[in-house]
Amino acid sequence: MSEITSSIPLQINPDLQEERDKASFNVTELTHIIYGGIEKTKKRKRLEKLLFSDPFFQEYQNVRAFGSRSEYYAASVKKSTKIFKLRRQHKWTDEEYETVLDICHDDLALTLHHTMFIPALERLATEDQKSKWLTLAKQYKIIGTYAQTELGHGTYLQGLETTATYDPQTREFVMNTPTLSAMKWWPGSLGKSSNHALVLATLIISGKKYGMHPFLVQLRSMDDHKVLPGVRVGDIGAKMGGNSVDNGYLILDNVRIPRNNMLMKNAQVSPDGKFVTRGPSKANYATMMLIRVQICTMAYQVVSSGATIGIRYSAVRRQSKLDPQDREPKILEYQTQQYKIFPGLAMSYAFLFASRSLTRKYEEAFAEIQRGDFKSLPELHCLSSGLKSFCSEHSVRQVEIIRQSCGGHGYLNAAGLGMLVNAAAPMITVEGENTVMYLQLARYILKRFAGAMSGQQLDGSTSYLSMDPATYVCPVMSETDCRNLTALCDIYRYRSYMTVCRVARQVQHDMESDMPQHVAINKNLVDLVRAAKAHSYYIVVKDFVEGVDALVASAPVIKVLRTLCCFYAAHGIAEYSGDFLESEAVGLHQLKWIKNLQVSLLGEIRPDAVALVDAFDYHDITLSSALGCYDGNAYERLFKSTENDPMNKEEVHPSYYQYLKPFMEEMNKSKL
Numbered sequence: 214m215s216e217i218t219s220s221i222p223l224q225i226n227p228d229l230q231e232e233r234d235k236a237s238f239n240v241t242e243l244t245h246i247i248y249g250g251i252e253k254t255k256k257r258k259r260l261e262k263l264l265f266s267d268p269f270f271q272e273y274q275n276v277r278a279f280g281s282r283s284e285y286y287a288a289s290v291k292k293s294t295k296i297f298k299l300r301r302q303h304k305w306t307d308e309e310y311e312t313v314l315d316i317c318h319d320d321l322a323l324t325l326h327h328t329m330f331i332p333a334l335e336r337l338a339t340e341d342q343k344s345k346w347l348t349l350a351k352q353y354k355i356i357g358t359y360a361q362t363e364l365g366h367g368t369y370l371q372g373l374e375t376t377a378t379y380d381p382q383t384r385e386f387v388m389n390t391p392t393l394s395a396m397k398w399w400p401g402s403l404g405k406s407s408n409h410a411l412v413l414a415t416l417i418i419s420g421k422k423y424g425m426h427p428f429l430v431q432l433r434s435m436d437d438h439k440v441l442p443g444v445r446v447g448d449i450g451a452k453m454g455g456n457s458v459d460n461g462y463l464i465l466d467n468v469r470i471p472r473n474n475m476l477m478k479n480a481q482v483s484p485d486g487k488f489v490t491r492g493p494s495k496a497n498y499a500t501m502m503l504i505r506v507q508i509c510t511m512a513y514q515v516v517s518s519g520a521t522i523g524i525r526y527s528a529v530r531r532q533s534k535l536d537p538q539d540r541e542p543k544i545l546e547y548q549t550q551q552y553k554i555f556p557g558l559a560m561s562y563a564f565l566f567a568s569r570s571l572t573r574k575y576e577e578a579f580a581e582i583q584r585g586d587f588k589s590l591p592e593l594h595c596l597s598s599g600l601k602s603f604c605s606e607h608s609v610r611q612v613e614i615i616r617q618s619c620g621g622h623g624y625l626n627a628a629g630l631g632m633l634v635n636a637a638a639p640m641i642t643v644e645g646e647n648t649v650m651y652l653q654l655a656r657y658i659l660k661r662f663a664g665a666m667s668g669q670q671l672d673g674s675t676s677y678l679s680m681d682p683a684t685y686v687c688p689v690m691s692e693t694d695c696r697n698l699t700a701l702c703d704i705y706r707y708r709s710y711m712t713v714c715r716v717a718r719q720v721q722h723d724m725e726s727d728m729p730q731h732v733a734i735n736k737n738l739v740d741l742v743r744a745a746k747a748h749s750y751y752i753v754v755k756d757f758v759e760g761v762d763a764l765v766a767s768a769p770v771i772k773v774l775r776t777l778c779c780f781y782a783a784h785g786i787a788e789y790s791g792d793f794l795e796s797e798a799v800g801l802h803q804l805k806w807i808k809n810l811q812v813s814l815l816g817e818i819r820p821d822a823v824a825l826v827d828a829f830d831y832h833d834i835t836l837s838s839a840l841g842c843y844d845g846n847a848y849e850r851l852f853k854s855t856e857n858d859p860m861n862k863e864e865v866h867p868s869y870y871q872y873l874k875p876f877m878e879e880m881n882k883s884k885l
């Protein structure tokens with residue numbers, strides 16, 4: 214017993230080293246592909262070194278694990294301000310700053326300032342307004358948030374109740390929260406951190422409503438951070454996760470702001486109260502679309518960090534017996550363990566390619582929109598809505614499966630998986646609740662399908678809806694065909710086509726039976742979401758296949774990525790086999806072959822599993838997991854983590870003197 218210490222061995226756990234030694238490809242080459250080239254990887258490493266040479270970043274992990282809510286929030290404010298100062302000091306570009314946020318985990322108290330406040334100013338303010346407000350925001354001379362959601366409404370933006378009433382006498386807007394349900398509720402960094410908020414409110418001029426518009430409202434004094442007259446603001450309370458962020462409430466009572474505080478890029482109110490719009494009516498929704506695109510990248514980061522922890526731990530954990538003559542095997546040897554974790558590994562690479570492709574499309578469309586050309590907006594809105602929902606839903610579910618696959622230790626905070634699931638869970642809700650976003654996509658698909666039926670030539674992500682289904686023959690004719698990525702992609706495309714076609718016909722049939730449109734739609738909502746999911750799955754598989762096909766890389770890297778891509782596609786068909794059979798994208802024979810392939814691919818991925826997660830190259834501090842550390846010394850790190858546990862500070866806990874001791878004394882004296 215005396216040999217048991219909590220020090221961490223210097224060497225890599227031999228079980229993990231053994232895995233690294235048998236990798237079939239060069240891990241560094243794949244890391245460069247993931248980060249977009251050698252230079253970017255080097256830059257990230259330099260930034261990591263700079264940040265983590267400061268002991269604060271290590272100490273922060275302890276506060277996060279063991280501190281009170283208030284201590285965690287304070288440490289997170291400190292972390293945010295440290296990063297802001299480093300940014301100024303080192304003159305980081307936006308890209309370098311984004312890299313730093315990725316390295317740091319997205320749990321900064323002031324995160325909304327960067328993720329939403331600044332992008333909203335960039336998208337919604339006029340050039341004059343930008344030169345004032347954006348400059349101040351970028352220099353951290355004001356700290357802001359994006360206050361849209363209310364207690365009564367988050368999804369239905371037309372139902373927002375906060376009002377901005379124009380007063381032409383004083384040339385001001387009067388901001389009001391008319392009811393309890395109108396109070397802003399949820400905005401991040403609102404409760405305690407921000408001194409300004411971009412408040413989304415219904416514009417009223419001379420008693421007439423003009424829809425939702427953005428207004429910049431100062432909330433707190435710039436001298437002492439005290440709340441300004443007419444403003445009530447506070448934190449909404451502890452959440453399942455993300456407790457470093459002060460999501461807040463806000464009540465405005467006749468708060469007057471100058472006319473110029475309405476962000477007027479898309480619509481203007483003249484001094485005498487005339488309302489003029491420019492561009493499409495949804496132009497003020499622009500910031501949400503950006504974040505939806507970013508959530509796909511976050512989903513990649515979430516699932517790839519979960520897979521890293523699960524796979525490294527499974528390579529060092531030994532349990533039970535496979536061969537009765539042999540020692541206990543690594544749990545990674547069990548086929549069932551591989552079946553729990555490898556879908557998350559394959560999904561990581563699928564989402565890497567899908568989020569990259571979506572980001573590229575977003576950047577192209579954004580450049581067009583800046584030039585006043587809005588033609589790509591509907592396609593981009595629907596693509597980003599669908600992929601945001603798909604990637605968040607699948608990544609959160611998969612990380613929870615990985616957490617369960619780590620047995621009891623997966624339940625400890627020190628494992629990092631529970632925290633990851635809880636921090637990532639809101640991706641399903643924020644920036645448009647997933648079902649609602651799938652329905653936005655479904656609405657678009659139905660319109661495009663109707664267009665295709667009337668002979669329109671479609672382009673973009675829905676172009677396949679012009680296909681003639683009669684020409685479809687399942688491209689998998691034999692077991693070997695199942696490895697053909699194009700064939701697998703065709704199966705997804707046809708499944709999507711048939712799912713869309715079925716629901717479109719049903720809606721049309723219901724409407725022709727004299728059902729009002731809204732009744733017909735509501736009667737088919739479940740199938741509409743199914744169609745949006747089938748379409749999104751097809752897009753992700755297509756992006757993965759096309760991404761791998763376009764790669765310029767060594768043969769071993771291409772081979773391992775093709776294997777993962779094949780597994781990702783085969784696994785999806787096996788998991789949703791009912792849908793694929795129902796749509797006749799595959800028959801029973803093909804399904805059997807694809808299921809067999811899926812299982813045999815587990816064994817092919819197995820030797821490269823650790824190398825494939827090493828390629829994500831997450832720093833130990835970023836991963837923040839005793840189970841997933843690079844050196845594989847999971848038990849030592851778990852034991853070490855107990856040193857910081859305040860419960861272990863005293864040999865005898867104060868509660869003993871307060872409660873247990875008197876209780877024991879009473880029990881011992883008792884005659885019963």
Ligand SMILES: CCCCC/C=C\C/C=C\C/C=C\C/C=C\C/C=C\CCCCC(=O)SCCNC(=O)CCNC(=O)[C@H](O)C(C)(C)COP(=O)(O)OP(=O)(O)OC[C@H]1O[C@@H](n2cnc3c(N)ncnc32)[C@H](O)[C@@H]1OP(=O)(O)O
Nearest residue numbers: 319368369370495498514515518594636637639643644645
């Ligand atoms: C180891 C490495 C580290 C790993 C760890 C990594 C990360 C850390 C771990 C975890 C972190 C992960 C997650 C973090 C969690 C939280 C995230 C943090 C911050 C996020 C901030 C969140 C901020 C917010 O939520 S802000 C509020 C967002 N609110 C919404 O999104 C509201 C949703 N509602 C709407 O958008 C709309 O109401 C609507 C549903 C679209 C309906 O709108 P409506 O006006 O009613 O329109 P209608 O349906 O009638 O449609 C009309 C028409 O318009 C078209 N339309 C709609 N929207 C748009 C648009 N945006 N652009 C273009 N066109 C649009 C629509 O299609 C219709 O068109 P048509 O008429 O059919 O042609």
Ligand SMILES: Cc1cc2nc3c(=O)[nH]c(=O)nc-3n(C[C@H](O)[C@H](O)[C@H](O)COP(=O)(O)OP(=O)(O)OC[C@H]3O[C@@H](n4cnc5c(N)ncnc54)[C@H](O)[C@@H]3O)c2cc1C
Nearest residue numbers: 359360361362366367368399400401639642643644645648
């Ligand atoms: C961690 C976190 C951070 C946030 N940060 C911000 C922020 O910074 N700023 C901000 O403004 N907001 C923020 N929000 C709010 C967030 O944007 C909303 O919660 C989100 O848009 C969902 O809206 P809701 O809460 O009104 O959900 P609801 O719309 O009430 O959803 C409840 C249920 O109703 C269903 N439903 C609703 N409408 C329909 C429909 N039309 N068809 C079918 N089903 C429907 C949904 O599918 C869901 O199942 C945050 C939320 C969270 C959890």
